[in-house]
Amino acid sequence: MSSKGNPVAIVMIEDDEGHARLIERNIRRAGVNNELKPFTNGTAALEFLLGPDGSGEVSAGKHLLVLLDLNLPDMTGISILDKIKSNQHTRRSPVIVLTTTDDAREIQRCYDLGANVYITKPVDYENFANAIRQLGLFFAVMQVPETQ
Amino acid sequence: MTAKNIFLVRITAAMIAAGMLIIIAMVGFSYWMLERTGQATEEVLATREIRGAMLDLFSVLQDAETGQRGYLLTSEARYLGPYKEAAEKVDVGFKRLTEVLKRRNNNDDFLERLRGAIDTKLAELSETVELAKAGRRDEAMAIVRSNRGKEVMDQIRGLVVDKRATVEQRLNSAVASQRENASILQWTIIGGGILIVLAGAGAGWAVAGYTREVVQARSQVEALNAGLELRVQERTADLERANEEVQRFAYIVSHDLRAPLVNVMGFTAELNTALEPLRALTSDPSVAELPSAADARTSVETDIPEAISFIQASTKKMDALINAILKLSREGRRTLNPEFIDLGALFNGISASVQHQLVDSGGELVVEGTLPTIVGDRLALEQVFGNLVDNAVKYQAQGRAPVIRVRSRAGGPGAIFIDVEDNGRGIGPADHERVFDLFRRAGVQDKPGEGIGLAHVRALVRRMGGDITLTSALGKGTTFQVKLPRNLRTVSERSGELKG
Numbered sequence: 001m002s003s004k005g006n007p008v009a010i011v012m013i014e015d016d017e018g019h020a021r022l023i024e025r026n027i028r029r030a031g032v033n034n035e036l037k038p039f040t041n042g043t044a045a046l047e048f049l050l051g052p053d054g055s056g057e058v059s060a061g062k063h064l065l066v067l068l069d070l071n072l073p074d075m076t077g078i079s080i081l082d083k084i085k086s087n088q089h090t091r092r093s094p095v096i097v098l099t100t101t102d103d104a105r106e107i108q109r110c111y112d113l114g115a116n117v118y119i120t121k122p123v124d125y126e127n128f129a130n131a132i133r134q135l136g137l138f139f140a141v142m143q144v145p146e147t148q
Numbered sequence: 149m150t151a152k153n154i155f156l157v158r159i160t161a162a163m164i165a166a167g168m169l170i171i172i173a174m175v176g177f178s179y180w181m182l183e184r185t186g187q188a189t190e191e192v193l194a195t196r197e198i199r200g201a202m203l204d205l206f207s208v209l210q211d212a213e214t215g216q217r218g219y220l221l222t223s224e225a226r227y228l229g230p231y232k233e234a235a236e237k238v239d240v241g242f243k244r245l246t247e248v249l250k251r252r253n254n255n256d257d258f259l260e261r262l263r264g265a266i267d268t269k270l271a272e273l274s275e276t277v278e279l280a281k282a283g284r285r286d287e288a289m290a291i292v293r294s295n296r297g298k299e300v301m302d303q304i305r306g307l308v309v310d311k312r313a314t315v316e317q318r319l320n321s322a323v324a325s326q327r328e329n330a331s332i333l334q335w336t337i338i339g340g341g342i343l344i345v346l347a348g349a350g351a352g353w354a355v356a357g358y359t360r361e362v363v364q365a366r367s368q369v370e371a372l373n374a375g376l377e378l379r380v381q382e383r384t385a386d387l388e389r390a391n392e393e394v395q396r397f398a399y400i401v402s403h404d405l406r407a408p409l410v411n412v413m414g415f416t417a418e419l420n421t422a423l424e425p426l427r428a429l430t431s432d433p434s435v436a437e438l439p440s441a442a443d444a445r446t447s448v449e450t451d452i453p454e455a456i457s458f459i460q461a462s463t464k465k466m467d468a469l470i471n472a473i474l475k476l477s478r479e480g481r482r483t484l485n486p487e488f489i490d491l492g493a494l495f496n497g498i499s500a501s502v503q504h505q506l507v508d509s510g511g512e513l514v515v516e517g518t519l520p521t522i523v524g525d526r527l528a529l530e531q532v533f534g535n536l537v538d539n540a541v542k543y544q545a546q547g548r549a550p551v552i553r554v555r556s557r558a559g560g561p562g563a564i565f566i567d568v569e570d571n572g573r574g575i576g577p578a579d580h581e582r583v584f585d586l587f588r589r590a591g592v593q594d595k596p597g598e599g600i601g602l603a604h605v606r607a608l609v610r611r612m613g614g615d616i617t618l619t620s621a622l623g624k625g626t627t628f629q630v631k632l633p634r635n636l637r638t639v640s641e642r643s644g645e646l647k648g
Contacts, residue, residue: 018411025418071403100403100410121410128410129417 008063008144010036013045013080014098015072019121023067023098026129030136042075046083049090056089063144064090068115070099070106078109085114092145096135156358163351167344174340181333188326195319197248202308205241208234209269209304213297216273220280220288231277235270242266262307269300391480398477402470409470413463416456423452469587472600476586476607484525484612486636491519491566494529495554498537505541511550513537519556520564523635528608532616533568535601536628540570542595545623559631563614566632571625580618613639 010027014020020038027036039045049066051058066084070077077099084090094116101107102120110118119135122128215231218224246259272291279288291297429435430445492515499506499513506512537552544550552570559565575583579590586603609616613633620626633639 016407016411018415019407022411022414022418071407100406121406126417128414 008034008065010034010065010067010139011045011049012036012038012067013042013072013077014038014067014069015040016069019069022128023132026132027136027139030133030140032136032139034139040073042072042077042080046080049084050087054083056087059093059147060089062147064093064147065139065142065144066093066095068095068097068099070097070101070110078106078113081110081113081115089147093147094142094144098135156354156361160351160354160358163347163354167347167351170340170343170347174336177336178333181329184329185326188322188329191319191322194248194252195315198245198252198315199312201241201245201248202311205238205245205266206304206308208237208241209266209301212238212270212273213301216277217292219277220285220292223280223285228277231273235273238266238270258307258311262304265300265304265307269297269304272297272300395477395480398473399481402474402477405466405470409463409467412459413467416459416463419452420456423448423456468598472586472598476600476604479528479531479604480607480611482527484528484636486523487526488521489524489526489529490521491529491556494526494533495519498530498534501534502537502541506550509541509544509549511541511544511552513552513554516553516555519554519566520634522564522632523637524612524632525636528612529632532605532608532630533566535605536568536630539601540568540572540626542597543570543572543591545571545573545625562634562638563631564634566630567627568630569625569627574622574624574626575618575620576622577620580620583618584616612636 010032012020012023014023017038017040020040024036024038037048039048046054049059049064050056068077068080072080077097081095081097084093084095091114095114096117096119097110097115098119098121100121107118119131122131212231212234215227215229215234218227219231242263245262249259276288276291276297279285279291426448430441430448435441436445495513495515499515502513533554540552541550548571550570550572552568554569555567557565557567573591575590579588582588583590584602584606585599587599588603589597589599606616609630609632613636614631616628616630618626618628
């Protein structure tokens with residue numbers, strides 16, 4: 001993953017630690033070695049992304065890519081997506097929604113709110129692993145803009 | 149009807165009957181009064197006739213006397229004319245008086261006495277006239293002077309005056325009684341009128357009371373109806389909410405079950421991957437010399453792969469089950485889209501999709517008669533009948549070409565039955581209800597499947613406001629009876645919305 005020399009950090013918001021581990025392993029297998037910050041709940045993730053004051057200034061100048069699960073224990077992924085995309089510092093960071101929900105209305109809402117990619121987690125592990133590996137390959141060629 | 153209502157109805161009827169009776173009584177009484185009045189009038193007329201007849205008779209007698217006197221005074225024959233004329237008229241007048249009095253049932257001796265007096269008078273007159281004619285005028289004058297004629301005349305006058313008084317008294321009493329009658333009639337009319345008004349008012353009061361009660365009862369019924377409708381609506385809303393909750397529950401559960409399953413599958417695969425280096429290690433000749441090498445090798449090459457394969461098979465099965473639940477819940481949440489559907493064309497499509505399987509086994513799908521066009525959800529109907537036909541093909545009897553017969557028949561108001569009959573292996577009586585349950589299958593488990601097809605079919609049919617039942621004989625075949633509304637829209641309107 002390139003960002004004109006600056007390292008891209010992957011922020012993974014995923015409450016299922018098993019899934020998080022599997023995602024990480026498969027991304028690594030695809031040769032992506034960027035820093036990966038796992039969060040298991042929305043509150044901690046938002047604090048990292050937008051800072052304790054919620055202004056988002058802490059993320060200014062960083063290169064971030066967000067991997068977001070919609071089913072979180074403390075808040076819905078949709079409200080996290082909304083906050084990321086409506087904050088001037090983080091709105092250009094690509095957000096990849098990776099979730100088990102395949103409800104059409106949910107998918108529409110995510111794209112409406114500015115999600116860049118929506119991926120339904122395949123239940124079948126083979127497909128799941130395959131999808132994550134392909135996502136890793138995708139990351140490898142993806143350009144991530146600097147946050148403002 | 150309550151006791152009070154019966155009482156009110158009886159009161160009303162009694163009032164009306166009383167009014168009718170009063171009117172009838174008044175009519176009868178009036179008629180009777182009319183009769184009486186007629187009699188009185190006749191009395192008046194008769195009285196007048198009697199008076200006239202008596203007066204005429206008396207005046208004729210006077211005429212006769214006047215003629216006699218004139219002749220006696222002058223001895224001129226021209227006075228004899230009126231005398232003779234009058235004397236002749238006396239009989240006529242008497243006859244008339246007799247008739248008139250006879251009509252009035254006169255039964256006293258007035259007529260005899262009057263006749264006697266008249267005869268005496270006439271005899272006196274005739275005697276004097278005859279004497280004068282014979283030239284014995286002095287003798288005649290002597291008779292006149294004897295005052296006999298005047299006495300008789302006075303007697304007659306007295307008789308007539310007396311009779312007139314009697315007759316007039318009768319007339320007066322008749323008039324008085326008629327006046328009395330008129331006053332009775334007047335009071336009767338006034339009294340009857342008051343009674344009729346009272347009866348009418350009573351009936352009106354009773355009817356008004358009854359009407360008020362009816363109106364009250366009706367408004368109560370209306371209020372109850374409104375309440376009932378509200379309750380039905382509430383219950384429907386509750387049911388819909390409950391249904392929605394079940395659907396959501398199924399959806400959430402299947403999603404939440406999926407997440408750990410992915411972990412189980414994922415880490416099982418990771419274990420498999422991690423086994424590779426171990427396998428390399430145990431097959432290393434330098435390790436094989438170690439005492440525990442044989443056991444480790446068994447573990448790595450047999451036990452662990454076997455355990456992993458069981459875990460994987462189970463998770464695959466569980467995955468399939470969760471997928472089935474998810475599919476059902478998704479179907480349950482799908483919005484039905486009512487449109488006109490020609491069931492004949494629908495079955496042609498289904499027939500085409502199983503055509504090669506049917507041809508392979510020498511079977512056929514027969515649509516008996518023409519199938520109707522209904523308003524339904526295309527996808528749901530395709531799934532329902534597609535599933536039934538698929539099952540018929542899938543569970544065909546060994547050594548018998550599958551024949552599937554489809555026909556429609558009336559199913560009560562606004563509904564039809566579509567029967568799908570096959571000659572397949574059939575379903576045992578114990579399984580008739582069970583086959584519609586989720587994950588339950590009947591008979592020999594020699595065909596792939598999860599046991600969701602018929603559960604899905606029943607859920608869909610019921611969602612469309614219909615139902616599905618089956619009759620089956622093991623080894624002979626099965627007939628599924630699908631009851632469907634002719635118009636899905638009316639069903640949807642009744643349940644308030646299209647989505648469940």
